[in-house]
Structure formats: structure tokens, C-alpha cells
Amino acid sequence: MTDDASSPAAETEPDPQVLADLFAVIEDRKAIRPEGSYTASLFDHEKGENAVLEKIGEEATEVVLAAKDDDLDELTYESADLVYHLLVLLSMNDLDLSALLAELESRR
Numbered sequence: 001m002t003d004d005a006s007s008p009a010a011e012t013e014p015d016p017q018v019l020a021d022l023f024a025v026i027e028d029r030k031a032i033r034p035e036g037s038y039t040a041s042l043f044d045h046e047k048g049e050n051a052v053l054e055k056i057g058e059e060a061t062e063v064v065l066a067a068k069d070d071d072l073d074e075l076t077y078e079s080a081d082l083v084y085h086l087l088v089l090l091s092m093n094d095l096d097l098s099a100l101l102a103e104l105e106s107r108r
């Protein structure tokens with residue numbers, strides 16, 4: 001791996017900040033509730049929490065199936081769905097991303 005900004009790796013390397021940025025967007029959708037936002041709809045709907053819990057169950061199953069099938073693209077895609085819905089669930093329960101990170105840090 002090189003720090004050369006002109007290398008293809010430097011152009012495509014994901015920013016680890018992406019998780020914090022995504023959580024900030026989720027918190028923003030919770031506060032502002034823009035029309036047409038799927039995330040906002042999860043907070044708006046009176047059964048929103050059930051919808052999120054259902055999604056987490058579905059996505060977790062899809063992650064397991066993708067892993068069993070050795071389908072790495074699908075495993076990556078479904079893991080992203082799962083993490084996104086997990087972050088929505090944390091926000092829905094007024095937990096911060098830092099609570100999750102602190103818990104992980106405490107296990108090191």
C-alpha cells in the first residue's frame with residue numbers, strides 16, 4: 001500500500017470516517033424527517049421500530065446465507081444493509097455510535 005494520492009488504491013480506499021458520517025446522516029434524518037427519505041420513514045412510521053427489527057432479522061439471515069454460499073459480493077452487500085439498519089436502531093434508542101465504539105474498545 002502506498003500513500004501516493006495518484007495510485008488507484010489511494011483513489012478507491014474507503015474513508016474509515018464513513019461510519020461516523022453515516023450515523024450523522026441518520027441522526028439528521030431523525031431530526032429533520034425530509035420527505036422521500038427511507039431513513040426518515042423508519043422514524044416516522046408508528047411501527048417504525050418493528051420495521052427496523054424485522055429488517056435486521058432479514059438482513060442477518062441474508063448475511064448468513066451469503067456466507068454459507070461463499071458469495072463474497074453478496075456478503076459485503078448484505079453486511080452493509082445490516083450495519084445501516086443496526087445504526088438506525090441505535091439512533092432510534094437514543095444511543096450514540098460512540099456507545100458502540102466504546103463497547104468494542106473495552107473488549108480490546
Ligand SMILES: N=c1c2ncn([C@@H]3O[C@H](COP(=O)(O)OP(=O)(O)OP(=O)(O)O)[C@@H](O)[C@H]3O)c2ncn1[C@@H]1O[C@H](COP(=O)(O)O)[C@@H](O)[C@H]1O
Binds near residue numbers: 022025040081084
Ligand atoms: N446506507 C443506507 C442504506 N442501506 C440500505 N438502505 C435501504 O434499506 C432498504 C433495504 O431494504 P431491502 O433489503 O428490502 O432492499 P434490497 O437491499 O434492495 O433487498 P435485499 O436484496 O436486501 O432483500 C432499501 O430501501 C435500501 O435503500 C439504505 N438507505 C439509506 N442508506 C444511507 O442513508 C442515507 C440517507 O438516505 P435516505 O434514507 O434516502 O435519507 C443514504 O445517503 C445512505 O448513505
